[in-house]
Amino acid sequence: MTTSAQPQQPPSPANDEDVWRYGWRYVHRPLPLDAENYERVPLTLQDVLHPELGDAIVHSDRHETDRMYLTQTLRAQLEPSGLAVVLSDVRIVWDVPDLHPHSPDLMVLPGLTQRHNWRSFNVAQEGVRPALIIELTSPETRRNDLYDKVQHYEQAGVLQYVIVDDAGRRGQRQLRLLGYRMLDGSYYPQTLDAQKRMWLYAANLWLGTDEDRVVCYDANGNELGDYVTVVQEAFAATEWAMQEAEARAAAETRAAEAETRAIQEAKARTEAEARASAAETRAARLAARLRALSLDEAEE
Template sequence: MTLAPHRHQTDDLAECGWRTEEIVQPDGSTAFEMIPLTEEEFLHPEEGYHLPNSTFHDRIAGDIKDILTRRYLNDPTTAVFGDLIIRWEIANFKDHCPDTCVVFNVQEKDRVRTEFLVNSEGTRPCLVVEVVSPRYRKADREIKVRQYARAGVQEYIIFDRRRVRNQVLDEVLGYRLIDNVYVPITPDDEGRILCETVGLLVGLHDGEVVVVDAQTQERLLRASELEQWAIHAQQQAAQAQQRATQAEEEKSQAEQRASEAEQRAAQLAELLRSQGIDPIEFKVNSED
């Protein structure tokens, strides 16, 4: 099998994403050609489509999914999915594949799924999170706003990074479904969006996801931060163990010196007695 980029669109593959198409060669052999995605295919991907991404996209999408997954780790009825095709099963309405979504009232949360059938599952995503793909910014920021509202998603959060006047601008946008219409969520003073569905404040700081529990104000750590914390805790534990070992060694050495001193004192007393000298009187006289 041969896999080759589309002959006219090689430079667009990373920016557009791609799908593969089977091509029969003149000699009868089969090749699979990489075809850039159209905007429609980006909006409604199927299994096997390769969506465009970037290091920013991967980091943000990965961090938000990881944080949400850990938040609901012990909740058997709340699932967090990433890059899973959602079959809305709505007439004349196409499917989506959000970067991350949260679904309440799920049965068999850990069952392997290649797609999520809304009617069959009896529930739908309550929160969808998308990280904007620059080539399809309008799709993420405008078209999907209308489509996720129609799909009945209670909240839609968008992370975006773009360049304005040679400066990098990070944005977090949010929409909440009210009377079947999305209403923009006003950010707080720190630019964070309140997600009522999951009880979290989400934002960006220096290009990194910031997630805070809206009730406790506790910040939920990213996986990289947890790893750093674990390493630091291990280092502290190792240092504490080293100090304890050193203290134990010093204690043992002190006890050994005390034992040796007692032995020498006993030997001296025995020597004095052998010479007819009372060790106690000898000690008193020595002190005088």
């Protein structure tokens, strides 16, 4: 098989937009002398909405950072107890006629206890559909998440659909949360609480934003740090524990030294008292002898 990174050039956009801004895929296009020739072609907005296996979809660094944080946090919350499996950026094939596959940034699959190396999750075959889907919008493709997927995920029977929407412009992030809940077969907008956080029913967590990043909170409102933060906190805790251990060891050494000094001082006092007592005894004997000698001389 051969591949060509420069296929037949697609029409140039009128405003000189990057034709590869959504990503690309390799399409089988046989040549007379190469039946296994593949050419790279740019993706369209519709391709991003309904991707195929092998598609390379372009995301920003912040998009990936938020996606990984949410995935790690929800996995830690749900998977150890066997409540659900959390998948990220995995293609999902629905059991609804004429509804084409999607590839959510994150989906929670309740009732599953084992992970498999899914590239594509088939709802009909697995017998499970997502209870929660979270999408992180990108400026170039956000209309898919804000409009089309709302209708599609409602049609697919996803119980809760949450959108982390970057409504900023010119590279400045401005995050907002949008949510939909399934009630009687239809989606209804989900309201935020007083702190502008959204409750994730399938994960038993709060989802919020802090300036330009997404943040998860436990049911008591405690922030759940990302992997880097957790590692830093663990390192700091380890350092603190080591310092405490060193301080305890130093204190124990000082206490042992003080005890040794106290024993030595007590021994020295005992020896001094013994010497004093012996001296007093000798002095008393000498005094007695002197008195005896004095009496003898007086009698003579």
